[in-house]
Amino acid sequence: MRSRKFHQSHAYDLFGDRRSYVWHREYDELGNRRRTVRPDGHAVD
DSSP: OOOEEEEEEEEEEETTEEEEEEEEEEEOTTSOEEEEEOTTSOEEO
């Protein structure tokens, strides 16, 4: 079974304070989300 991995990034500039966050998601071959890794490293299965 082959899964697909995607990442989604967000960048913000709020009053000169720049932040960026990346979410990693893994999907199975049918497109169902199998796993999400939040920007803080916490994994949700």
